[in-house]
Amino acid sequence: MSSDKKAIVAQKLKALRDEYRQKLPQALAHISNLANEYLSDETVLPSLKQQVHKLAGSAGTFGYSELSQSARELELLLQGWEQQPPGEQERSKALKHARALDQFLQGAAEPQSPTSYPSFKGDEPEVDRLIYLVEDDTSLAEELSATLNSFGYRVRHFTSPSTAEPAIVERRPDFLIVDVMFAGEQRQGPDSIQQIQENMADPLPVVFISGRDDFDAYLGAVRAGAVGYFVKPLDIPQLIDCLEAHLKLHQAEPYRVLIVDDDVLLSHHYRLLLESAGMRVETIQDPRKVLQVMREFHPEVVLLDLNLPDCRGYELAQLIRLHSEWLRVVIAYLSAEQDEYRQIQAIRNGGEDFLTKPISDMRLVSAVAVRAARSRQLSDAIDRDSLTGLLKHARIKEEIALELERAARQGKPVSLAMIDLDYFKKVNDTYGHGAGDKVIRALAQLLRQRLRKTDSVGRYGGEEFIALLPDCDAESAYTLLDSIRENFAALGFTGDSGVFNVTLSAGLVTVNGQKTDGEKAVNIADKALYAAKSAGRNQVAATEVTAQTDLSD
Numbered sequence: 001m002s003s004d005k006k007a008i009v010a011q012k013l014k015a016l017r018d019e020y021r022q023k024l025p026q027a028l029a030h031i032s033n034l035a036n037e038y039l040s041d042e043t044v045l046p047s048l049k050q051q052v053h054k055l056a057g058s059a060g061t062f063g064y065s066e067l068s069q070s071a072r073e074l075e076l077l078l079q080g081w082e083q084q085p086p087g088e089q090e091r092s093k094a095l096k097h098a099r100a101l102d103q104f105l106q107g108a109a110e111p112q113s114p115t116s117y118p119s120f121k122g123d124e125p126e127v128d129r130l131i132y133l134v135e136d137d138t139s140l141a142e143e144l145s146a147t148l149n150s151f152g153y154r155v156r157h158f159t160s161p162s163t164a165e166p167a168i169v170e171r172r173p174d175f176l177i178v179d180v181m182f183a184g185e186q187r188q189g190p191d192s193i194q195q196i197q198e199n200m201a202d203p204l205p206v207v208f209i210s211g212r213d214d215f216d217a218y219l220g221a222v223r224a225g226a227v228g229y230f231v232k233p234l235d236i237p238q239l240i241d242c243l244e245a246h247l248k249l250h251q252a253e254p255y256r257v258l259i260v261d262d263d264v265l266l267s268h269h270y271r272l273l274l275e276s277a278g279m280r281v282e283t284i285q286d287p288r289k290v291l292q293v294m295r296e297f298h299p300e301v302v303l304l305d306l307n308l309p310d311c312r313g314y315e316l317a318q319l320i321r322l323h324s325e326w327l328r329v330v331i332a333y334l335s336a337e338q339d340e341y342r343q344i345q346a347i348r349n350g351g352e353d354f355l356t357k358p359i360s361d362m363r364l365v366s367a368v369a370v371r372a373a374r375s376r377q378l379s380d381a382i383d384r385d386s387l388t389g390l391l392k393h394a395r396i397k398e399e400i401a402l403e404l405e406r407a408a409r410q411g412k413p414v415s416l417a418m419i420d421l422d423y424f425k426k427v428n429d430t431y432g433h434g435a436g437d438k439v440i441r442a443l444a445q446l447l448r449q450r451l452r453k454t455d456s457v458g459r460y461g462g463e464e465f466i467a468l469l470p471d472c473d474a475e476s477a478y479t480l481l482d483s484i485r486e487n488f489a490a491l492g493f494t495g496d497s498g499v500f501n502v503t504l505s506a507g508l509v510t511v512n513g514q515k516t517d518g519e520k521a522v523n524i525a526d527k528a529l530y531a532a533k534s535a536g537r538n539q540v541a542a543t544e545v546t547a548q549t550d551l552s553d
């Protein structure tokens with residue numbers, strides 16, 4: 001996040017704190033009045049308890065930690081009064097306490113603003129995929145550079161760590177790929193990199209490649225900050241997977257978080273914090289809106305207050321859990337409830353976790369990020385194919401149906417490509433099933449790399465893939481697919497009996513705003529694929545759905 005944006009968020013947070021400070025005297029007077037009323041009217045007890053509970057949760061967040069503590073003590077005093085009315089002594093103690101709260105602001109110090117700012121995802125530099133490859137085996141370096149280039153990475157090659165060091169200092173790469181052993185060098189790969197890392201404010205992600213497979217070699221790599229270690233002969237798709245996993249950290253879609261809390265100021269405060277950490281946030285005060293927002297916003301984490309108007313937070317958690325499609329959503333309570341027994345009861349009733357208010361800004365951001373990452377991992381495990389990381393058959397079909405509907409609504413083109421490896425049975429038979437798997441993974445990576453964030457790609461069958469390209473006309477789709485075909489054909493693979501290449505064929509259909517059913521679109525693409533295969537393979541055959549196309553069968 002730029003310093004300008006940071007300043008704006010800081011300003012907004014301050015405006016919220018000021019608003020809270022302004023409203024505080026009224027809230028304290030209200031508590032004091034309710035406590036007075038309670039002497040003659042016991043029915044006000046639930047309102048009194050709710051106001052005190054709310055104060056205990058919010059005051060700490062807005063910098064009044066002593067007030068929060070004091071409210072918490074009063075809350076403890078009031079607990080259990082509904083079941084067992086208090087004696088005279090307890091009543092007057094509570095009244096005194098409530099009045100003392102009301103006096104709290106007189107002579108109180110300014111609230112403390114947070115001393116540290118949460119760390120923001122957006123602070124990270126833009127990714128430009130620059131890799132420094134430090135390798136003295138020039139033929140391996142050439143092969144690796146060529147493959148990485150096909151995957152869209154820019155590679156600079158150095159033959160030793162000592163020649164790479166000045167370049168690293170001058171222009172920081174996104175990744176380092178470093179051999180472990182260098183003939184004639186005083187320091188070996190990990191030692192040199194460890195020394196370079198010591199002078200970097202932010203460590204560089206480094207992947208080591210090596211002929212060594214022993215404990216000391218791994219330990220040296222770990223000490224030099226290794227995020228990956230690959231033994232030669234290299235499994236290049238696996239290495240690219242590792243690079244991608246790190247890129248994903250930067251490029252991932254923002255986490256989606258839903259906050260259900262009836263305290264408007266507090267939920268606004270949380271929202272600002274999480275948004276400034278790069279997340280997308282929706283807040284609702286009325287629990288009755290939860291179903292609608294869940295359906296439209298698809299949150300990955302839901303933060304629930306425990307005390308809500310009309311229902312309890314754990315009832316809402318149970319209500320969400322009645323829907324199997326939201327099983328992967330992580331539900332955490334964010335509440336001022338301190339009683340361990342009630343916290344456990346709430347977790348038993350539907351949520352996974354309990355975050356206690358007041359919560360520091362840092363802790364809130366990191367707690368939500370960790371839970372959102374977990375939810376996403378779970379989703380990926382459910383929706384994605386384990387060999388390729390692409391969407392599974394059922395999910396890509398859902399995406400196709402949704403996208404066709406959207407495109408028809410908006411009158412926009414959408415293209416769909418069915419991609420199939422050529423003579424793949426022969427590849428497996430000649431070079432082994434393991435080599436075949438590498439080919440499948442390499443194609444998956446290439447597709448991910450070349451498609452836009454808004455595109456979807458799925459593994460439709462064993463060696464059959466579908467790429468869905470929203471807002472992409474026939475000509476652009478053909479150009480893209482054909483260049484992927486060319487790139488793929490140029491990749492070299494190593495199998496049981498030597499180096500080989502594989503080609504692909506693709507059938508492309510573009511729907512130009514017509515209402516089309518997903519299955520029909522897939523059938524048309526499949527027919528085009530068949531035409532590409534029949535015409536000799538290693539080519540893209542394209543069709544378009546127009547007003548004249550018969551979509552009846």
Ligand SMILES: Nc1nc2c(ncn2[C@@H]2O[C@H](COP(=O)(O)OP(=O)(O)OP(=O)(O)O)[C@@H](O)[C@H]2O)c(=O)[nH]1
Pocket residue numbers: 387420421422423424425426428432433434435436437440461462463533537
């Ligand atoms: N290694 C590997 N092979 C797979 C996987 N899934 C499917 N296959 C193989 O892919 C091959 C597909 O063969 P065919 O459908 O006959 O097609 P082809 O040999 O590619 O020929 P054309 O498509 O006509 O060019 C079969 O041998 C499958 O065993 C997989 O996950 N890994």
